Amino acid sequence: xxxxxxxxxxxxxxxxxxxxxxxxxxxxxxxxxxxxxxxxxxxxxxxxxxxxxxxxxxxxxxxxxxxxxxxxxxxxxxxxxxxxxxxxxxxxxxxxxxxxxxxxxxxxxxxxxxxxxxxxxxxxxxxxxxxxxxxxxxxxxxxxxxxxxxxxxxxxxxxxxxxxxxxxxxxxxxxxxxxxxxxxxxxxxxxxxxxxxxxxxxxxxxxxxxxxxxxxxxxxxxxxxxxxxxxxxxxxxxxxxxxxxxxxxxxxxxxxxxxxxxxxxxxxxxxxxxxxxxxxxxxxxxxxxxxxxxxxxxxxxxxxxxxxxxxxxxxxxxxxx
Amino acid sequence: xxxxxxxxxxxxxxxxxxxxxxxxxxxxxxxxxxxxxxxxxxxxxxxxxxxxxxxxxxxxxxxxxxxxxxxxxxxxxxxxxxxxxxxxxxxxxxxxxxxxxxxxxxxxxxxxxxxxxxxxxxxxxxxxxxxxxxxxxxxxxxxxxxxxxxxxxxxxxxxxxxxxxxxxxxxxxxxxxxxxxxxxxxxxxxxxxxxxxxxxxxxxxxxxxxxxxxxxxxxxxxxxxxxxxxxxxxxxxxxxxxxxxxxxxxxxxxxxxxxxxxxxxxxxxxxxxxxxxxxxxxxxxxxxxxxxxxxxxxxxxxxxxxxxxxxxxxxxxxxxxxxxxxxxxxxxxxxxxxxxxxxxxxxxxxxxxxxxxxxxxxxx
Numbered sequence: 001x002x003x004x005x006x007x008x009x010x011x012x013x014x015x016x017x018x019x020x021x022x023x024x025x026x027x028x029x030x031x032x033x034x035x036x037x038x039x040x041x042x043x044x045x046x047x048x049x050x051x052x053x054x055x056x057x058x059x060x061x062x063x064x065x066x067x068x069x070x071x072x073x074x075x076x077x078x079x080x081x082x083x084x085x086x087x088x089x090x091x092x093x094x095x096x097x098x099x100x101x102x103x104x105x106x107x108x109x110x111x112x113x114x115x116x117x118x119x120x121x122x123x124x125x126x127x128x129x130x131x132x133x134x135x136x137x138x139x140x141x142x143x144x145x146x147x148x149x150x151x152x153x154x155x156x157x158x159x160x161x162x163x164x165x166x167x168x169x170x171x172x173x174x175x176x177x178x179x180x181x182x183x184x185x186x187x188x189x190x191x192x193x194x195x196x197x198x199x200x201x202x203x204x205x206x207x208x209x210x211x212x213x214x215x216x217x218x219x220x221x222x223x224x225x226x227x228x229x230x231x232x233x234x235x236x237x238x239x240x241x242x243x244x245x246x247x248x249x250x251x252x253x254x255x256x257x258x259x260x261x262x263x264x265x266x267x268x269x270x271x272x273x274x275x276x277x278x279x280x281x282x283x284x285x286x287x288x289x290x291x292x293x294x295x296x297x298x299x300x301x302x303x304x305x306x307x308x309x310x311x312x313x314x315x316x317x318x319x320x321x
Numbered sequence: 322x323x324x325x326x327x328x329x330x331x332x333x334x335x336x337x338x339x340x341x342x343x344x345x346x347x348x349x350x351x352x353x354x355x356x357x358x359x360x361x362x363x364x365x366x367x368x369x370x371x372x373x374x375x376x377x378x379x380x381x382x383x384x385x386x387x388x389x390x391x392x393x394x395x396x397x398x399x400x401x402x403x404x405x406x407x408x409x410x411x412x413x414x415x416x417x418x419x420x421x422x423x424x425x426x427x428x429x430x431x432x433x434x435x436x437x438x439x440x441x442x443x444x445x446x447x448x449x450x451x452x453x454x455x456x457x458x459x460x461x462x463x464x465x466x467x468x469x470x471x472x473x474x475x476x477x478x479x480x481x482x483x484x485x486x487x488x489x490x491x492x493x494x495x496x497x498x499x500x501x502x503x504x505x506x507x508x509x510x511x512x513x514x515x516x517x518x519x520x521x522x523x524x525x526x527x528x529x530x531x532x533x534x535x536x537x538x539x540x541x542x543x544x545x546x547x548x549x550x551x552x553x554x555x556x557x558x559x560x561x562x563x564x565x566x567x568x569x570x571x572x573x574x575x576x577x578x579x580x581x582x583x584x585x586x587x588x589x590x591x592x593x594x595x596x597x598x599x600x601x602x603x604x605x606x607x608x609x610x611x612x613x614x615x616x617x618x619x620x621x622x623x624x625x626x627x628x629x630x631x632x633x634x635x636x637x638x639x640x641x642x643x644x645x646x647x648x649x650x651x652x653x654x655x656x657x658x659x660x661x662x663x664x665x666x667x668x669x670x671x672x673x674x675x676x677x678x679x680x681x682x683x684x685x
Contacts, residue, residue: 052525071683084522086522102326102330103531103532
């Protein structure tokens, strides 16, 4: 059975289209990341899959069930950590796991589960006294109580310090090694790249790119290019004396698109012929970062907001238009 | 389907959390006891039935002294002498006392010579104490008149009260404050919890477990029944052992201790559910609770209220609880208690069902 299958999902809040026709499916054992800035519709989409929110249109099957209609049945089989996980202030992680085990009617050793999420040292600390990272780990622990095959993690590391983020990543990698299917949302590119098998980039309620990192770069990146440090004059010379597509970024970097590797030789020959000064040379491909910036028209800061600042790639593209 | 096991495990986590919260515990258990101690202390002077009354005896004969002794020995008045050199009106004003008596200078002589003599009684007609003072003085004066002519009273009085024992203020206070704590704890807690859990999305979190809304609400209700019962026992114990209250503890109290917290927990739940945020919820909660607190016979017996407020009290659910508790604990009037139980039961069922139906784990 395909764990998650959704097609043409739409959800609007008043005039705002939070999710605007999203379709994909997630395979068993896969870690699938929804990547995008705040307000892209990630949380709405993941909550529709979890059965916490009703969709306006489209079809959703999660573990063969309609999440909204059969939420009660579905929730016994999935694990969920919501973006703002919260628990009773006056309960500690060990009691919380015991509580969830009672609710799910399963028998577990709370300490085993807390060890799995690297929280055994704080098993007796009241929730109100846990750090942000520890609270998130407790959320993980609770989502594992019913041994779910499918987990939904909504921004599992947002707002955590780098150490806590790495610890959570280790927990997620642990889930992968156990063959669990995981759907996570994030606005951290490195998180999506580090953890997931496939990434869907979301913006304005739509998926603008989907696949493995390589597939996305292949489909939306600009391909391989040669970058030469030099002046605008040198760029003009190379453009005039070769058949190659040459860009100048205004900051001393000339970019030559390479259809074939041999094109690099022609470009360098022209550079040498020009008699002008030139510096460092390198070939490079677009990274997922570059593609992301291109697709969402900006970079994302640590809070998930888009920064209007444009990359050299984008600036060059705009001039070309 | 409601699972007892899940309800119980939610009860355990919630109760443990409650007991770890000193503020909640204070308001849940200690505060009502403090109220009983406080109100009991304030009114204990009156509770034996004596009213403080100042008397200026301008007469120096034996009859006036006998007259004042007779007033004191009625057990109704506590007569305190004021020196003849004092300006009596000013003295009363300085002592914030409305009630006073002046015995004129030639009282003994006039009494002996059968000459008409008047005792001046100061009072404030709007205060119940003043009526008692003038009535008592009048009664004693009549007695002295009769005696002067060697007469005996034809019509006598046998004094008794409605119930077999003498009721004191604290006897009314305890059922009232038990009603108060039955209202306050579940109501305010559930207003707060339901609006906070909605805001922090803890309800959403819980909706991802097999716990149902009904089980969650039931566990809260059971907790507040438990808490109200403990609080009831503490308050009754303090009332009986500290203030010597005459209250009856019978199985008739159980329906009130079960239905009351259920009613107000459901009401609090409804307020939290139907309002947008915790601030609004708390305001609405106060608007509903405060009039109920003061107009349902909590701090004073209902017969002291003006007619229109007594009518209004009949729309307040707490009235039926306080009334029923009084009927059971003070008057042993079980047919009235039965009516109160019936009314409370109907309101409870309606509110509980509405709360369970209207409150949502998740949003659309």
